[in-house]
Amino acid sequence: MPLSNKARRYIEKNRSKSASRIARDLNLDSADVRSYMDELSRSESGADAASTGAGTGVHKAAISGRKANADAGSRGRSSTGISAGTDSRYGSGSGSGSDSGSGARSGSSGSGPGPGGARKALFFSIMLSIPVLFFVFLELGLRWGNYRGNLDLFIYPQIFRGEYVLPNPGFTGRYFFATTTNPTPSNDTFLANKPDNGFRIFVIGGSSAAGYPYGYNGTFSRVMKDMLQDVMPDKVVEVVNVATAAINTYTLFDQVDELLAHHPDAIMIYSGHNEYYGALGVGSAERLGSNPAFVRLYLRLQRLRTFMLIRDGVVRLTALFSPKPADNDDRIRTLMERVVAERSIPLDSKLYERGKRQLESNLGAITRKFNAKDVPVFIGSLTSNLKDHHPFESVSLDNHPPADEVYTRAQAALAAGNQDEALELFTYAKDLDALRFRAPTAFNDVIRELTESTGNVYVPVDETFLENSEDGIIGFDLMLEHLHPNRRGYFLMGTAYFEALRDADFLGRRADLSRLQPYETYFERMHMSEFDERVAWHRVQTLTNSWPFVSLPDPMGYPRGYRLQGLADSLAFQVVNSPLRWDEAKVFFGERLRLEGRHDEALAEYFGLIRDQPANDSPYIFAARIYLSRNDFNSARPLLESALNLLTSAHGWNNCSLR
Incomplete structure (x- = not known):
């Protein structure tokens, strides 16, 4: 019994079913259904049916035969032998091979989607483009509206008419999303176009690198610059301090590309005391997780204003459900208190080890990026007040004594004249201090190993302080509180970095060391007044x-x-x-x-x-x-x-x- 066009179309659409199942659905003989399905299989298995004229002719002849059986009572035949009432999917043109591509289900090579498939593809393309276009226009709108302001690391003040560049006072807005007041960098300027005889150094780090609590002329970077200017009179020496308080190596990593854009000859790093509580650190109120690679990815994403808008919305929403008491308002709390989330990070704890990995991972990523552009990195060892600062947080551990107990033993050893024992105990007490505002000794080991393995330069800042401190133990003679140096201390830091450059042969630049003045001259040239x-x-x-x-x-x-x-x-x-x-x-x-x-x-x-x-x-x-x-x-x-x-x-x- 001949199959109707409707039956053929149903079979073609449901070929995944068995012949007997289709026959039951259509109330037909299963042999007729199976015969038609075999014809379809044979027609589609023709080798390169659409690419050669012969293949096309065979295919069309087969289709014509089926149509002739189905439409024997029709008024006539087309010139190709295909019924005038044939389904448009099989094509209706001449029998030449040039029209073979119109068979949507023929399996011929080179055939494109039919009108239905094209419409479906267009529909899905439009549906996918709507959210993409939404976020594109949202990003453009936020940038046009200057959402969050200018967060670039450097700005070009109009007053300098494009000739000089300045660290952006607002760039730290990238990192602090849970505090209301943010630290700012120095106002060191440098030429927008580096001259051929330029010698440019960037200093990056936290509050000690920024010269807190002096700032301005109290920074070690300006001491180093004074010395470099004297011994390199034919160079335009630029030492630009971009350090800010409460940041750690995550922030430094985020600055690398913008620093490289200004063609530095060297990078000076003094960072590590803020590794736990600085922006995005493992113990910080601004933390995002303990995986350094994930946080660095976040830092890339937060350059998008849309991302920052979402971030700010999440922070505000979170604040609604966790309001701060009135006595903890940001306006009356110090930055130290505002950045702390984990007030106890015991020695050798999981969080302690995460901080070490964070420092090592970030410094490694930083040095790799700078070294890839042939820029050497000088990293200073971390120093702090050992003798005259009692541990902030003393905890009892199974494998370590309490920090305050060790500190008391250190004081007794010093009083007895046992300086070596006292130094060891004071250092141990610092490492046991569970409130991690002072970097542990292990951080200096990380810095030393990293610089040795990467060919960068270890700057012995801590060693310089120990050599110049009373009793060989750092105290209030060089420190103002727990870790920020006094004027003499910052001067010593400047000499340590200068001497590291000197020992590195000034990176191949010509220098006349006979022009170097006595060190005390540079101490006076800090011009620090009452x-x-x-x-x-x-x-x-x-x-x-x-x-x-x-x-x-x-x-x-x-x-x-x-x-x-x-x-x-x-x-x-x-x-x-x-x-x-x-x-x-x-x-x-x-x-x-x-x-x-x-x-x-x-x-x-x-x-x-x-x-x-x-x-x-x-x-x-x-x-x-x-x-x-x-x-x-x-x-x-x-x-x-x-x-x-x-x-x-x-x-x-x-x-x-x-x-």
Whole structure:
């Protein structure tokens, strides 16, 4: 019995079923169904049926035969032998091979999807493109609206007309999403276009690398720059400090590409104290996990404003369900307290080991990227207050004694004159301190092994401090609190990095060491005045009168209960506790000193401003006025010439700060 067109179409669509099943569905004889299915199989198995004319003819003849049986009562046949009522899927053109591609189910090579398949593909393409286009336009809109502001590592201030570059004060917004106030880098400037005789070094790290609590002229990077300028007079020496407080090696890794874009000759790293509690660290309030590779991937993604929008939304949503008590408000807590999530990380614990792996993994990734561009990396060993700082957190462990017990034994050994034993015990007490604000000794082992295995340079900062400390044990003679150096300490750091460069033959650059001045000259050239020391003192007071130095701050203590002691102290207090800027205070104080006839003290303030802001003409003029009042024209002339050059150059600026 001939099969109807409807039956054929059903068979073609359901060929995966058995012939008997299809016959039952259509109420047909299974032999007829099986016969038609065999014909379909034979027609599709023809070798290259669509690519040769012969194959096409055989295929069309087979189809024509089937159509003739099915439509014997029709009014006529087409010229090809195919019924005029044939399903359009088989084609209706001439029998030439050129039309063979129209058989959608013929299996011929080169056939494309039929109209139904094309429509389906278009539908799915449109459906997939809708979310993609949504996020593309969302990203463009967020960038156009400047969501989160400029987060680049460097900016090009209009005042410099594109000639000079400056670290971006807001770049740390990339990393801090659970705190409301973020640390900022220095205002070191450098040329947008590096000259052929340029020697450019970037300094990266945490608060110690940034010179806390001094900042400005108290950084070790400026000590190193002073020395390099003297021994390399034919070079344009640029030492740019990009370090900021509360960051760790995750942040440093994120900076690498932007640093490389400015063609550094060397990188100086001093980082590790913040490895646990710095942004994204394993013990930090800003943490994302303990897998360094995952966190580094996150750092790449957070360059997208859409990603940051989602991140900020998650943070705000989380904050709704975990509100902070009023007494823990970010406005009154120190940065140290705000970044801590894990207050106890015992020695050899899982979290302790994760911190070590984090440091090793990130430093390895950092050095590989720099070394791939032939940029050497100098990494300093980490130093801290051993003798005069009691452990923050003492815990009892099965395999280690409590930190405070070991610290007491160290004090007794020192009192008995056993310096070697005391040093060993003080170091052990630091390593046992479960509140990880001071890097453990194991971190220096990681740094040493990494630099040796990668051909980079180990800078013996800790060793330099030990050699220059009283009793050979670091204490308040070189430290201000638990780990930040005093002025003498930062000077020693600068000499350590300079000597590491010297021992590396200044990376092949010509240097005249006979021009190097006695080290004490460079200590004086830091131009740190009484006012600067008072600023540092007030910052340390803010820090040490809060957790973890005290368990419960005294509400009537510092700063509320503090009594000001003179103009320098009053101005310093305002710089730390009010919006008064450091440079504004120095100008005001310098002028008061000048009016009081205290010219040498006034010059100290002005030379400090010149050292910090060499592109600002104002302090040159202020200093020159004092020399002119003394009829010291030889000293005034170079200052006035410098001011004139700045006033007429593209990179001079006629205000007192970029901040």
